[in-house]
Structure formats: C-alpha cells, structure tokens
Amino acid sequence: MAVKAMKAGVLAKTVINKEELFILDVRNTDQYDDWKVEGDGIVTMNKPYFDLIEGVDDILDQIPADKEVLVVCAKEGSSIFVAEQLAEATGRDIHYLEGGMKAWSEHLEPVKVGDLDGGGSLYQFVRLGKGCLSYMIVSGNEGAMIDPLRLVDQYEAFANKLGIKVLHMFDTHLHADHISGGRRLAEATGGTYYLPPKDAGEVTFKFEPLEDGMEVTFGEANVRVKAVYSPGHTIGSTSLIVNDTYLFTGDILFLDSIGRPDLAGLAEDWVGDLRESLYVRYKNLDQDLLVLPAHFAKLKELDDQGRVFARLGDLYKENHGLMIDDEEEFRRVVSENLPPQPNSYQEIRKTNMGILTPNKEEETEMEIGPNRCAVS
Structure with missing residues (x-):
C-alpha cells in the first residue's frame, strides 16, 4: 500500500478519456456543492475533513474496491491526511490530488x-x-x-x-x-x-x-x-x-x-x-x-x-x-x-x-x- 500524488494533468486526461475514478472530496459540503470534479467516468462522494479526523472506519463500506481512489481537498494537506488513513485501513494504494482543487482550477x-x-x-x-x-x-x-x-x-x-x-x-x-x-x-x-x-x-x-x-x-x-x-x-x-x-x-x-x-x-x-x-x-x-x-x-x-x-x-x-x-x-x-x-x-x-x-x-x-x- 502507498499514498501517491496525482497531478492535475493526469486527472484531466482521465476526465477527457472518460476513464473510471472514485473521488472522495473532503472539502466542506457548501464548497463541494458549488464546484467539484466531474466526468462521465467519475463517481464522487463528499465527506468533510472534520468528520474524518478521528478515522475513516465509517466510510470504508462506501469506498469501491474495483475503482482507483483519489482524495481531494482545497489545497492538498487534508487530502494527504485522509489518503494515509484510507491506505492503512484498506491496504490499497490511494491517491491524493497534488495541489488540491487550486491546482485543478488552474490546469x-x-x-x-x-x-x-x-x-x-x-x-x-x-x-x-x-x-x-x-x-x-x-x-x-x-x-x-x-x-x-x-x-x-x-x-x-x-x-x-x-x-x-x-x-x-x-x-x-x-x-x-x-x-x-x-x-x-x-x-x-x-x-x-x-x-x-x-x-x-x-x-x-x-x-x-x-x-x-x-x-x-x-x-x-x-x-x-x-x-x-x-x-x-x-x-x-x-x-x-x-x-x-x-x-x-x-x-x-x-x-x-x-x-x-x-x-x-x-x-x-x-x-x-x-x-x-x-x-x-x-x-x-x-x-x-x-x-x-x-x-x-x-x-x-x-x-x-x-x-x-x-x-x-x-x-x-x-x-x-x-x-x-x-x-x-x-x-x-x-x-x-x-x-x-x-x-x-x-x-x-x-x-x-x-x-x-x-x-x-x-x-x-x-x-x-x-x-x-x-x-x-
């Protein structure tokens, strides 16, 4: 298992090529509702970071086993923290979006x-x-x-x-x-x-x-x-x-x-x-x-x-x-x-x-x- 960075350019090609990806967005719900990563092959789930500080056990049954997982936040830090917890709990490779939604906005x-x-x-x-x-x-x-x-x-x-x-x-x-x-x-x-x-x-x-x-x-x-x-x-x-x-x-x-x-x-x-x-x-x-x-x-x-x-x-x-x-x-x-x-x-x-x-x-x-x- 490992926590790996995904660059915004890789995510862009995933969206354009309509490839499958599961995104756990840990921003606040109002931010998520206003603006998120979307795509034909993208499935997103919102769970605010502050709900996950004590652990990710409550959401493990909602993380698909058959899709690559990407955690995103506003600027990167919160997504790394959550990705580390998911990787440890699932024994899987988990990605985070390098630079967060800021990088996604600017790519x-x-x-x-x-x-x-x-x-x-x-x-x-x-x-x-x-x-x-x-x-x-x-x-x-x-x-x-x-x-x-x-x-x-x-x-x-x-x-x-x-x-x-x-x-x-x-x-x-x-x-x-x-x-x-x-x-x-x-x-x-x-x-x-x-x-x-x-x-x-x-x-x-x-x-x-x-x-x-x-x-x-x-x-x-x-x-x-x-x-x-x-x-x-x-x-x-x-x-x-x-x-x-x-x-x-x-x-x-x-x-x-x-x-x-x-x-x-x-x-x-x-x-x-x-x-x-x-x-x-x-x-x-x-x-x-x-x-x-x-x-x-x-x-x-x-x-x-x-x-x-x-x-x-x-x-x-x-x-x-x-x-x-x-x-x-x-x-x-x-x-x-x-x-x-x-x-x-x-x-x-x-x-x-x-x-x-x-x-x-x-x-x-x-x-x-x-x-x-x-x-x-």
Whole structure:
C-alpha cells in the first residue's frame, strides 16, 4: 500500500478519456456543492475533513474496491491526511490530488483543434476545472493567443516546446469571470495586446484597439484574424474570424447556450444587442464557420479528443438560445434564466482594467468556482 500524488494533468486526461475514478472530496459540503470534479467516468462522494479526523472506519463500506481512489481537498494537506488513513485501513494504494482543487482550477490542457489552410495550426487550451477555453494559433515561428488566461507560464512553456514566439494577444471582451493574461503575455514577449475599445473606457494601460472590420495578418502562412463587432455580453464584445474558417465567439455564443448580458448591470440595455448579434450579425456570416467559444458549461460539449467546437449552422438547429423567434420571448427567457454572478466578478473586471493589482493568492481566490458566463 502507498499514498501517491496525482497531478492535475493526469486527472484531466482521465476526465477527457472518460476513464473510471472514485473521488472522495473532503472539502466542506457548501464548497463541494458549488464546484467539484466531474466526468462521465467519475463517481464522487463528499465527506468533510472534520468528520474524518478521528478515522475513516465509517466510510470504508462506501469506498469501491474495483475503482482507483483519489482524495481531494482545497489545497492538498487534508487530502494527504485522509489518503494515509484510507491506505492503512484498506491496504490499497490511494491517491491524493497534488495541489488540491487550486491546482485543478488552474490546469490548462492543450488540445490540437486542427491545421489551418495554407499552413499553421490551432490549439485549444481546456481549463476543465473552470470551463474556460483559450487558444493559440501557430504560423511558422510566430503565434497568437485568443482570450488567454492569467496562467501565462503554461502558455509560455507550450510555446517554447513548439519553438515559437507569441506576439499577438486578443481579448474578445473585458472578462468578468477570470483574469486575462493578454497584457502580461504582451509585456513578456514584446507583443501587442488587442482589446475592444468600447470595453476599455476605464482601462489604465496601453493597448491596441480591436476595431470592427480590422484584420491582423501574421506568420509565415499569413494567418488572417478579422474582427467582427458582436455586442451583447459586453458592449464591446468582438468576435474573431480566422482564415474564413474559425469563428471565435468569446462569451457571446457557446455550444449549448448563449452569453449573459448583465455583468455590468446593463441587462435591459444589452439584451437587445445580444439578440442583434446572434440573430442578425451571426446569421449573415458563413454558416460553415466553426464556432470556438471562450467557455463551455458541460463536459458533453467536449468531443472524444477533448475539443470544444461546432459548425455555426448546426448551432441554429441545436442551441435553444438561437431558436426563439419572438423578441419579447427572447428577452423574457434571458432575463429569467440568469445564473448567480461569478465569484468576485467586479474585482476581476477591475483587475482586467488595471485598477486593481491582486497578488497570486488573491487572484486564485477570486477565480475559484465554476464559470457563470452563460444564460442557464
């Protein structure tokens, strides 16, 4: 018997590959109910750490003998303690999640979406612990990022592995559920950070305005990134079309839902913009474009390779948010199905404006929990 660490990357592959795993989550019940590790092959059980300090005898009959066992907690320490007790009581190898749910929240799993016409490749970074999606486009020895997260060391390590330098950073909007890494990456590489100007009225740093219709071309294959103004989630929300093939929708359109218009307290004003973007602007685009959103809500949105994308025309037949013909009914459905606000969303917005400068621990705490950028 032994107690072994499991890294977040190993857990990510377990989830993507739909492998079986039993997870004993020893966080407090309210934390567990708000946010947990999920997957088709994952079975979870919650038993708070303080109920197990005197021993694990009461739960031994609930630990399956035919599945690998992983104990998780917030930051690691409690899970090691419980894993040691389980290993001793069962005579089995028991794993704990290295770094706890903090590490799970911050892990990015890179998945190749495909190759670009004319040369180049596209990668999607899947943040399984929070439902965030970000992207790296590679052309020769040059790269671009779309909606990068604050976890820039993971992007830099991947770029170094590919032997490229990332010089173009695009945010589709001013994010409210996670801290952007766009400005940090631009400063680290000497690159350019693009941000929609209508979202940047209070921004305290320099950026390149991402204006409707502008095109950025880069790399040996002359990859073309075109901006398409698509407000509704924010007043500045701007989609990106790459090589007339991929449509990066930010938080306007997801595979299974649509973006929420209320994170700046202007839902009544922005819901009309949201409908205009989804039912007019996007309807006028090539319906063969492949939609790549900035978030996903459910694991069923991942394909068998862990990728999240769909053909735009198919979403008009499958996504309930795109099938409400009456405008008043659309307004009612959106307003009545808004989930709770993301954790610390006002502080996150101010951080992305450069108004607040939290330390790393504060950033982690601000982002803990599920994403809530979609209409339920």
